[in-house]
Amino acid sequence: MTHVQPQHVDSIPLRALNSPRLTGMPGSESHHPSRKPRSQVMDNSRWATIQRIWKRSYASDYLGFAILLVLYVLLQVFQEPFHRLFYLNDHRLQYPHAEVERVPVAWLFLYGGGIPLAIIIVWLLVTRSPLQKAHVTVLSFLIALILTSFLTDIVKNSVGRPRPDLIARCKPKAGTPPDKLVGVEVCTETKPHLLQDGWRSFPSGHSSFAFSGLGYLGFFFASQVNALRPNVDLARMILVLAPFVCAALIAISRLEDYRHDVFDVTAGSTLGATIAYLTWRRHYPKLTSPHCATPYSLLAVEKCGFRRLRDEEEGPAGSARNGNRQGDYEVGSDSD
Numbered sequence: 001m002t003h004v005q006p007q008h009v010d011s012i013p014l015r016a017l018n019s020p021r022l023t024g025m026p027g028s029e030s031h032h033p034s035r036k037p038r039s040q041v042m043d044n045s046r047w048a049t050i051q052r053i054w055k056r057s058y059a060s061d062y063l064g065f066a067i068l069l070v071l072y073v074l075l076q077v078f079q080e081p082f083h084r085l086f087y088l089n090d091h092r093l094q095y096p097h098a099e100v101e102r103v104p105v106a107w108l109f110l111y112g113g114g115i116p117l118a119i120i121i122v123w124l125l126v127t128r129s130p131l132q133k134a135h136v137t138v139l140s141f142l143i144a145l146i147l148t149s150f151l152t153d154i155v156k157n158s159v160g161r162p163r164p165d166l167i168a169r170c171k172p173k174a175g176t177p178p179d180k181l182v183g184v185e186v187c188t189e190t191k192p193h194l195l196q197d198g199w200r201s202f203p204s205g206h207s208s209f210a211f212s213g214l215g216y217l218g219f220f221f222a223s224q225v226n227a228l229r230p231n232v233d234l235a236r237m238i239l240v241l242a243p244f245v246c247a248a249l250i251a252i253s254r255l256e257d258y259r260h261d262v263f264d265v266t267a268g269s270t271l272g273a274t275i276a277y278l279t280w281r282r283h284y285p286k287l288t289s290p291h292c293a294t295p296y297s298l299l300a301v302e303k304c305g306f307r308r309l310r311d312e313e314e315g316p317a318g319s320a321r322n323g324n325r326q327g328d329y330e331v332g333s334d335s336d
Contacts, residue, residue, distance in 0.1 A: 058139060065143055072150045075157070081199040082160030088167060089178040095258035097168035102253040108206055111250060112213035113145055116243065120220060127224075136283040136295050141216050144279040148212035148272050152205050161202040164258045169198040204260045207251035207268030208275075211244075215276035218243035223284050223292040247272075 086093055103111065120141060124134045163169070170187035189195040218240055222228070225236040251269050254260045260268075283295045291299055 058136070061139055061143060065139075065146060068143075068146045068150050072146060072153070075150070075153050079153075079157050080196055081157040083184040083199055084160045084162055085181040085183050086162050086166060087179065087181060088172055088176060090167075092261070093162050093164060093166045095164040095168070097165040098257040098259070101257050101259070103206060103250050108209060108250065111246070112210040116213045116217040117141060119217060123220075123224070130298060132297055133295050136297060137220065140279045140283050141213070141220075144212050144216050144276050145209065147279070148208050148275045149205070151275070152203060152208045152268065152271065153200075155203060156200040156205065159202050160199045161264070163198050163201040164261060166198040169194055201260055202264045202267060203271055204251060204254050204264045204268030206254050207247075207260075207265045208272035210247040210250040211269045211272030212276045213272075214243040214247040214250075215273040216280055219277055219280045219287075222287055223280075226287075226290075226292060228287045244273075 117138070120137060121134075123129075124137065129137075169189055170184075171189050172182070172186045173188055176182060176186045184195070184199075187195055221243070222240045225239060226232070227236055227240045247269070251265045254265055255262065283297070285292045285294075285296065285299070
């Protein structure tokens with residue numbers, strides 16, 4: 001009679017070990033200590049998908065932009081500036097009030113916002129830039145403008161510094177002592193906005209907005225023409241510097257209108273240029289990088305490689321039976 005030799009576990013095919021008959025054995029799939037339940041794996045997969053969509057669509061940026069816009073509107077409607085006390089004989093506040101500004105607010109929005117945005121869009125179209133690049137460039141430009149405007153007005157209303165033409169705006173009551181500290185109650189001006197705006201000197205809103213929009217355009221040009229490379233030609237440098245010169249002229253006009261002093265204009269210009277640079281750098285490498293003309297999101301795609309995804313049935317270090325198996329792959333970017 002032929003006796004059947006018992007099979008050792010090592011000789012049993014690996015596929016048979018995963019069969020329902022052997023699922024109760026120690027070491028089987030259902031008793032693997034590091035194995036996650038399938039429901040948990042699916043939940044993690046869904047959450048990873050949501051995170052990927054949230055990041056690739058820049059939904060957080062759009063949400064932040066909407067919040068800033070609403071807060072800015074509420075700030076304009078409801079908040080009044082702090083009314084700092086002043087002396088009527090303070091010569092720094094006795095400049096005439098210019099009824100006609102050299103750069104009115106409407107023209108400021110055009111010079112500092114509309115024209116730079118149009119130039120950026122034309123540049124992107126002419127150079128046939130990818131849609132992803134156009135998306136992040138325009139979005140970060142708009143974020144720079146609204147963030148600058150919001151922060152500028154927050155500081156303006158909180159500081160409440162008098163403008164150089166405050167006394168001309170205020171039209172103080174007759175008999176007000178010139179050498180005593182007085183407040184807004186001595187003013188006879190009946191136009192609320194004209195009077196309240198007299199305490200919004202620091203920092204200069206025209207300067208910050210101009211350097212935010214035109215400054216962003218300057219940084220964008222600098223990245224696209226690689227302005228910091230060795231032996232760059234003069235034409236490229238002029239292209240980069242032109243937006244900053246235009247922004248400086250807008251800021252200087254506020255001195256000529258006696259709306260601000262040099263300190264206000266300098267602070268506003270610094271604020272606008274800083275925010276423009278930071279919002280631009282969120283998506284572009286530094287100007288000394290050879291890839292400064294390409295957003296980070298496109299660099300990740302251009303430098304990507306492929307790495308194999310671990311199979312769900314593999315252990316932490318994989319298994320021998322999958323050594324020659326062609327599995328799924330995911331894109332992974334090389335780190336610089």
